[in-house]
Amino acid sequence: GAVVSQHPSWVICKSGTSVKIECRSLDFQATTMFWYRQFPKQSLMLMATSNEGSKATYEQGVEKDKFLINHASLTLSTLTVTSAHPEDSSFYICSAIPFVGSEAFFGQGTRLTVV
Amino acid sequence: SQQGEEDPQALSIQEGENATMNCSYKTSINNLQWYRQNSGRGLVHLILIRSNEREKHSGRLRVTLDTSKKSSSLLITASRAADTASYFCATDPNTGNQFYFGTGTSLTVIP
Numbered sequence: 144g145a146v147v148s149q150h151p152s153w154v155i156c157k158s159g160t161s162v163k164i165e166c167r168s169l170d171f172q173a174t175t176m177f178w179y180r181q182f183p184k185q186s187l188m189l190m191a192t193s194n195e196g197s198k199a200t201y202e203q204g205v206e207k208d209k210f211l212i213n214h215a216s217l218t219l220s221t222l223t224v225t226s227a228h229p230e231d232s233s234f235y236i237c238s239a240i241p242f243v244g245s246e247a248f249f250g251q252g253t254r255l256t257v258v
Numbered sequence: 259s260q261q262g263e264e265d266p267q268a269l270s271i272q273e274g275e276n277a278t279m280n281c282s283y284k285t286s287i288n289n290l291q292w293y294r295q296n297s298g299r300g301l302v303h304l305i306l307i308r309s310n311e312r313e314k315h316s317g318r319l320r321v322t323l324d325t326s327k328k329s330s331s332l333l334i335t336a337s338r339a340a341d342t343a344s345y346f347c348a349t350d351p352n353t354g355n356q357f358y359f360g361t362g363t364s365l366t367v368i369p
Contacts, residue, residue: 177357186346219292236300238357244288247357251300
């Protein structure tokens with residue numbers, strides 16, 4: 144199946160700093176990428192939908208100024224957690240689809256710990 | 259809430275038994291997908307069923323979809339200890355291209 148690579152797989156950062164997470168579709172062009180957040184023992188919550196070349200669409204309750212999403216090309220989307228705080232510690236997962244209605248391919252996830 | 263509901267939240271069975279998980283969702287959909295997640299890891303796609311399909315099989319997996327009831331079920335037959343994981347349904351509402359996940363079922367298969 145298609146491969147989506149997410150980097151880094153884990154990161155520890157100090158409170159107040161920013162962290163960038165990359166999501167790449169390795170063998171297909173992704174019309175749309177999605178960013179999710181998952182707390183322990185909970186489901187995945189969609190944060191935002193990212194289309195190449197346009198602004199991301201954020202779900203209700205997600206701060207767009209805190210979670211900056213850039214979808215610079217058809218194979219790369221980035222999520223930057225700005226001024227991170229301990230409550231931002233979570234598992235962040237991206238996914239990408241090659242076309243509308245297709246299976247979604249997921250990255251391996253990034254475990255962020257803010258200390 | 260953006261999520262669908264899954265039940266049961268947790269399921270514990272003996273190896274060899276069948277496991278059934280149910281998913282209910284809120285809006286009309288293009289398709290519904292089932293995913294598996296081992297603890298702290300990424301997601302593995304199991305099966306996709308389109309809104310015009312009623313049943314689909316893949317190996318030991320059987321998925322049904324009832325769009326009139328907005329529900330789906332995942333059946334794992336002859337379970338194995340390696341099937342222990344969390345299982346999520348995800349829907350692609352036909353009002354947009356987002357994927358929303360259900361609350362998940364934690365399955366434990368006891369050897």
